[in-house]
Amino acid sequence: MWRPASAGRPQVRILAPRQKPNNMFGFFYFTAMYIVYIIQSEISFKYYTGQTNDLADRLYRHNSGFSLSTKSGMPWCLIYQVELSTRSEAMILENKIKKRGAKRYLDNLDILT
Numbered sequence: 001m002w003r004p005a006s007a008g009r010p011q012v013r014i015l016a017p018r019q020k021p022n023n024m025f026g027f028f029y030f031t032a033m034y035i036v037y038i039i040q041s042e043i044s045f046k047y048y049t050g051q052t053n054d055l056a057d058r059l060y061r062h063n064s065g066f067s068l069s070t071k072s073g074m075p076w077c078l079i080y081q082v083e084l085s086t087r088s089e090a091m092i093l094e095n096k097i098k099k100r101g102a103k104r105y106l107d108n109l110d111i112l113t
Contacts (some may be wrong), residue, residue, distance in 0.1 A: 034090035038080040038102045041073030047102035048076065051090040055081065080111060 036051045039062060048070050052058040059078060062070045070076060079102075084090045097105045106112045 033083045033085065034087050036082050036084065036090050036093045036097070037078060038097065038106065039070075039076040040079050041070075042075050042077055044073050046073055047079070048073070049094055049097045049102050051087075051094045053087075080106060080109075 032053050034051055034053050035055045036049070037055060037058070039048050039050075039059070040046070041048075048062070050058065055078075059076070061067050062076045063074055065071045065074060082093070084093065100108075103112065
């Protein structure tokens with residue numbers, strides 16, 4: 001049976017980044033925020049750390065099984081998030097959390113009791 005290419009695949013939304021006017025020069029520049037997040041599996045109680053600029057879409061993909069690395073631990077709940085101004089800052093913090101371990105990182109912040 002023939003199916004269109006989009007059947008069974010999630011629809012991808014392409015949104016324009018938020019723009020902020022710069023009155024001094026009269027043109028626009030982008031102000032995208034990047035989020036580093038930690039989620040925890042409600043089944044296996046394992047942690048996953050990642051970074052994105054659209055947290056709601058990323059959590060949807062984790063909980064829908066579209067992400068291979070988190071498919072086996074569904075459902076996932078958000079434990080921690082922090083917004084950063086650049087992607088490079090987000091990637092540095094994500095790597096720091098992954099090297100340290102998400103649970104130890106959260107313990108140091110006194111988020112887990």
